[in-house]
Every structure is written in C-alpha cells, then in structure tokens.
Amino acid sequence: MRHLLVLFLCPCVIGVAIHLWLLNFSGLYFWFSxxxxxxxxxxxxxxxxxxNHELRNAIRNTWLQHLTQHSSLSPRVLVKFIIGSHGCDVPVEDREDPYSCKILNITDPRLLTQSKPIPTEDIRTDVCKFLKQEIESFVIPETVAVLTEHPVVNVNFRVLHPVIITRLGVFQHENVAGFQRNVTVKLFQAEHEEALFSARFSPASSGVQVNRIWYKPVEQFILPEGFEGTVVWESHDSEGLISGNVHHVIVNDAGGILRLTTVEEGLLPYEFTVGVEGIAGGFTYTVHEAEALLHNLETRPERLLNHLTALENEDALLQEESTNFQDIIFVPVVDTYRNVPSKLLHFxxxxxxxxxxxxxxxxxxxCYIDIENMFKMIDHKNLKTTNTWWGKINIFYGTLLWDKILPRIFxxxxxxxxxxxxxxxxxxxxAYPAFACGSGYVISQDIVQWLASNSDRLKTYQGEDVSMGIWMSAIGPKRYQDKHWLCEKVCETGMLSSPQYSAQELVELWKQKERCGNPCACEER
Structure with a gap:
C-alpha cells in the first residue's frame, strides 16, 4: 500500500517541482525582458x-544637465539626439539643392562639342561661345506632333544653372503655308498667376520660323539656379493645339542645365495646373555665366575629395561624441533636410x-525647452495617455481657442x-491637413506605437511637421492647443519651447532662467 502511495504522489511532486522551476525561469526572463x-x-x-555639435553641447550644458542633476526629474525623462548615420557624399556645391543629396548632374559642355575634350584655352573659349549662343529647348519630331483636342497645353521645367530666355515659340506642321493659327505662349514662375513674359501668334504676326517652330522675341530675364517654371500654350481657335508627348520630344538641355518635371504615371497633376501636360512649341535660351559653369565643373573632383575626407573626420567625431555622452541614436538614413521625416519614423x-x-x-x-513646466502643464491639463497630440497650432481665421481640445482645428x-x-x-x-509646428509637441505612446508599426508604409513628405499632420489625419487624435509651444523665435514667460536659437543664445536663455526664473529677462534690482 505504501508503495502504491509513493507511486501516486511522485508524479504530483515532479509536477510541482517543474512548475516552480518554470516560475523561477519565467521570472528571470521577465526581469531581463x-x-x-x-x-x-x-x-x-x-x-x-x-x-550641429555646438547646439547639442549647448543643450547638454543647459536643460539636459538640469534634468540629469534633478533627483525627481531624472528618472522620469529619457533624452536622445536623433542623427542620420550617413552623411551626404555629394558636396553642397554639387547638389541640386542644399536640402537633399541629389547630385547636380551637369555634363561638361566640352563633351558636347569636342570628340576629345582637351582643356586648352582655345577649347574653353569655343565652349563659352557655344553656351552663349541661342539653344532651342525642344526638338519635336514630325511623327510625334499631332493635332489634339486640347486648347491649353503646358510643360514644367527646372533650371539647374542660370539661363536667359530669349524667345517663345509655337509648333506648326511643315505642310501648312505660313502660320495659320491664333496662339498665346506664356512663361510663368511656379505658383505665380502673372506671366513673366508672353508672345501672341497670329497669321498677321507670326514671328520667325525655325525647325517647324515659330518664334517671337521676349524681354530677357535671367532665370536663376533652382527656378521652377511653366510654359503654357493656349489656342484661341476652335481647334486644339498641335503638340507632342513630353516623353517623346528631344530636350536640348545643354548637358543637364534644364530639366523637365513631369507628372509621374499613376499620379494626378497638381490642383492648380492649367491644361494638359504636353509640348506645343518651345523657347530659346542662352547659358548665363558660362565661364563660372566651366570652372565649377573643372574643380568638382578636388571638391569631392576634400568633402569625403571631411565626412570621415565627421564620422570619427560623432562616434567619439556618442561614446562620451551615450545620448545619440543613429538612424539608418542620409542626414539631409528632406530625410527628416524618415529620421523621425526610425526614432x-x-x-x-x-x-x-x-x-x-x-x-x-x-530649441529652448522647459521640461519642468511641461510636467506641470501635463498635470494641470490632465492629459490622457492615449490618443493625445499636444502642441501649438496657428489658425488663420476665426477666434483662437487656446487650451481647448480642438478636434478639427490644428x-x-x-x-x-x-x-x-x-x-x-x-x-x-x-493645403495640408492640420499639423502642429515642429519646435515642440507631445504625443502619447499609442500614437508612437501606431507610427512605428506603419513606418514601412507611411509616405514621407517635404517636412516632418506636415508629414505628421498627414499621418495623423488617418487616426484623428485629440489635438490639444497650447500657446506656450512657440513656432517662431520669440521669448515669452512660461513658454514650453521656442525655436531658431544659436548655441550661445540657448546658453544665455538658460542662464536667465536659472538666475531669476524668466529666460527672457531678469529685472534689475
């Protein structure tokens, strides 16, 4: 009987032992999780x-230092600087703009005029003369240009080195004697309603024909690097324009000085676009400051070498800084302004x-930041820890309703x-959906979780603040408006954040904050 009891109890004892062992193991896992x-x-x-080493050090020596030395605040706050792990390997002078890492891909004009580009003064002079001659922007093959039903046609372009527009033109088939249409051609700066210049074509005033395009001279303006323009052809006849598909015409871009900006397949045109995309003529232009362009291209290799050396030094300094302070998160993006939304999603x-x-x-x-005041405001507002977006929103009409939940007004x-x-x-x-200015805003953990979970699918836009507005429009958080989050470089008593300061200015603001409690000014006694 005793043996039977032992046999009966053994499995129970073993089961209890295993359960206790698993409990201890899970406890260990819990603590190390x-x-x-x-x-x-x-x-x-x-x-x-x-x-921005100086700005980071200014923060470390001001409000971040105050946090780390504050016995009650230090355990409650974690601060990290968000930095792209890669620097742009293209020198700023050789980028299309200072906000991206896209190379300014202009071909040496000597390659366009010489079979063997030898950098002699004679060839340099010849190239400069070539660039100063009028260049036809487009060549439209006869098989490409067709009569369409569209009375208005437009094409957008970008200037990557200064040019001077000399003439505007409109297309007509060769088998027509003389010019038999009534067409206006206008050149606009992007987003401007008034044309920079225009030309009116009619049978009585047709201009000069060159390669199936009729041209008229216009007042000459220098279009600077980065200029975004639109050429619009408008028919005043009952029939549409003779035009060609932008992807089938030949663009004479002088080695990349001009670039067409076309609507990508699958996208709709911008809301303000007039007419349909196409080319119904052209314009002629000359290259401004051709000598400066050649010099820039000649010095590019040396510039690149110096820039890559500087990047290596920057990498070393950042690694040393990260090791010393342990407050940097490197995210896997090229660190440029256009990539800031991606930096944020990675963080x-x-x-x-x-x-x-x-x-x-x-x-x-x-930015100047007041963390202590922020905690007081969180308690005062009784902010919910879910579905919350707390920031400063500029409203351009109506009455400002400060410190209210504005579900539809950010x-x-x-x-x-x-x-x-x-x-x-x-x-x-x-216009963008509602968004908070980027100098400072607070979101609850569940919103961060949603953004992180969908980061692979969220499309990024030109800025992180507008990107947040577009992303948030999908989930509709409670938006808490607060005037203490400043969007401009203004100092106000009780402010939670204020942007656009130098490192020295941040230090001065904090000194005054510590001396008298007011970062803006201390009263003289």
Whole structure:
C-alpha cells in the first residue's frame, strides 16, 4: 500500500517541482525582458544635424544637465539626439539643392562639342561661345506632333544653372503655308498667376520660323539656379493645339542645365495646373555665366575629395561624441533636410522597441525647452495617455481657442509650396491637413506605437511637421492647443519651447532662467 502511495504522489511532486522551476525561469526572463526596462514618463527626441555639435553641447550644458542633476526629474525623462548615420557624399556645391543629396548632374559642355575634350584655352573659349549662343529647348519630331483636342497645353521645367530666355515659340506642321493659327505662349514662375513674359501668334504676326517652330522675341530675364517654371500654350481657335508627348520630344538641355518635371504615371497633376501636360512649341535660351559653369565643373573632383575626407573626420567625431555622452541614436538614413521625416519614423520605431514611456516629446536642436513646466502643464491639463497630440497650432481665421481640445482645428489652411526649401512634390492638394509646428509637441505612446508599426508604409513628405499632420489625419487624435509651444523665435514667460536659437543664445536663455526664473529677462534690482 505504501508503495502504491509513493507511486501516486511522485508524479504530483515532479509536477510541482517543474512548475516552480518554470516560475523561477519565467521570472528571470521577465526581469531581463525589454518590457522590464525602466519606464519613463516622457521620452524626448531631439532632431539634430550631424554637424550641429555646438547646439547639442549647448543643450547638454543647459536643460539636459538640469534634468540629469534633478533627483525627481531624472528618472522620469529619457533624452536622445536623433542623427542620420550617413552623411551626404555629394558636396553642397554639387547638389541640386542644399536640402537633399541629389547630385547636380551637369555634363561638361566640352563633351558636347569636342570628340576629345582637351582643356586648352582655345577649347574653353569655343565652349563659352557655344553656351552663349541661342539653344532651342525642344526638338519635336514630325511623327510625334499631332493635332489634339486640347486648347491649353503646358510643360514644367527646372533650371539647374542660370539661363536667359530669349524667345517663345509655337509648333506648326511643315505642310501648312505660313502660320495659320491664333496662339498665346506664356512663361510663368511656379505658383505665380502673372506671366513673366508672353508672345501672341497670329497669321498677321507670326514671328520667325525655325525647325517647324515659330518664334517671337521676349524681354530677357535671367532665370536663376533652382527656378521652377511653366510654359503654357493656349489656342484661341476652335481647334486644339498641335503638340507632342513630353516623353517623346528631344530636350536640348545643354548637358543637364534644364530639366523637365513631369507628372509621374499613376499620379494626378497638381490642383492648380492649367491644361494638359504636353509640348506645343518651345523657347530659346542662352547659358548665363558660362565661364563660372566651366570652372565649377573643372574643380568638382578636388571638391569631392576634400568633402569625403571631411565626412570621415565627421564620422570619427560623432562616434567619439556618442561614446562620451551615450545620448545619440543613429538612424539608418542620409542626414539631409528632406530625410527628416524618415529620421523621425526610425526614432519612433526605436522607442517602441527599446523603451517604455507614456508620452514622447519631439523637438529640434535649436530649441529652448522647459521640461519642468511641461510636467506641470501635463498635470494641470490632465492629459490622457492615449490618443493625445499636444502642441501649438496657428489658425488663420476665426477666434483662437487656446487650451481647448480642438478636434478639427490644428494648424489649418497651410498652403503647399511648390518651390524653395519647403517644396512639396508628393502632396498634390493646395493645403495640408492640420499639423502642429515642429519646435515642440507631445504625443502619447499609442500614437508612437501606431507610427512605428506603419513606418514601412507611411509616405514621407517635404517636412516632418506636415508629414505628421498627414499621418495623423488617418487616426484623428485629440489635438490639444497650447500657446506656450512657440513656432517662431520669440521669448515669452512660461513658454514650453521656442525655436531658431544659436548655441550661445540657448546658453544665455538658460542662464536667465536659472538666475531669476524668466529666460527672457531678469529685472534689475
């Protein structure tokens, strides 16, 4: 009987032992799991350019130092600088613009005029003469140009080195005697309603025919590097224009000085576009400052070598900085302005994977930040830890409703730019969805989780602030408006953030904050 009892109890004892062992094992796993890392109230992500060492040090010596030395705040906040792991390997002078890493791909004009480009003064002189001659922008093969039903046709172009437009022209088939149409040709600067210049063609005033295009001279303007323009042909007859597909014409771009900007397949044209895309004529131009162009191309190899050496030094400095301060997150992107939205998405993914928190503050390295005041405001507003977006929104009409939940009023009716630093080529509407200014805003952890989970599918736009607005329009968070998040370089008592300061200015603001509690000014006693 005793033996039977032992046999009966043994499995139970073994089961209990295994259960206790598994419990201990799971406890060990629990403690070493990422989910058992310290939980923070706020994770702060500071977007920073690779070369902004002074701004990062200014932050480390001001509000970040205050945080680390504050016994109650230090455990509640984690601060990380967000930096692209790769620098652009194209010198700034050789990029299409300073905001991207796209190479200015202009071919040496000597390759266009000489079978063996020998850099002699004679050849240099010949090339300069060639560039100063009138160049026809387009050659339209006879088989490409067809009579269409469209009364208005347009083509967009970009200037990558200064040019001077000398004539505007309209196409007509060779088998027609004389010019028998009534057409106006206008050249616009992008987003401008008034034409820079225009030419009117009629049977009585047809201009001069060159290679099936009738030209008329126009007032000559220098179109600078980066100029975005549109040529519009408009028929005043009952029939449409004779035009060709932009992808089938020959562009005489002088080695890459001009570039057509066409609507990609599958995309709709911009809302303000007039007519249909096509080419119904052309224009002639000369290259401005041809000597400067040649000099720039000749010195490019030396510039590239110096730039790559500087990049290596920058990499070494950043690695040393990261090792010393342990406050940098390198994200796998080329560090340029156009890639800032991608930097932010990568940081969101990092925070979700490696930290635990309730809120995330996004700011920039040129911003004054008051974390203590931020905690007070969170308590005062009783901000919810889910579905929350707290920031500053400029409203361009109606009454400003500060410190209210504005589910449909954030930064509204912000026009989309088609040129310059904020050039938007991806968002086709005339105005962005509501968004908060990027100097500082707070979002709850669940929003960060959603952004991180969808980061591979979220399309990035020209800026991280407008990108956030577009992304957030899909989930509709509660938007908390607060005037203390400043969008411009203004100092106000009680401000939570203020942007666009130099390193020295950030230090001075913080000194005054510590001395008298007011970063803007201390009263003389």
């Amino acid at each position: 990422p989910w058992r890392q310290r939980k923070y109230d706020i994770v702060v992500g500071v977007l920073s350019a690779r070369h 969101y993914s990092w925070t979700v994977q490696f930290t635990r928190f309730e809120f995330l503050l996004k700011t920039d390295d040129d 930064r509204l009716n912000w026009a989309v730019d088609r040129t310059g630093k904020w050039q938007e080529l991806e968002y086709l509407g005339p």
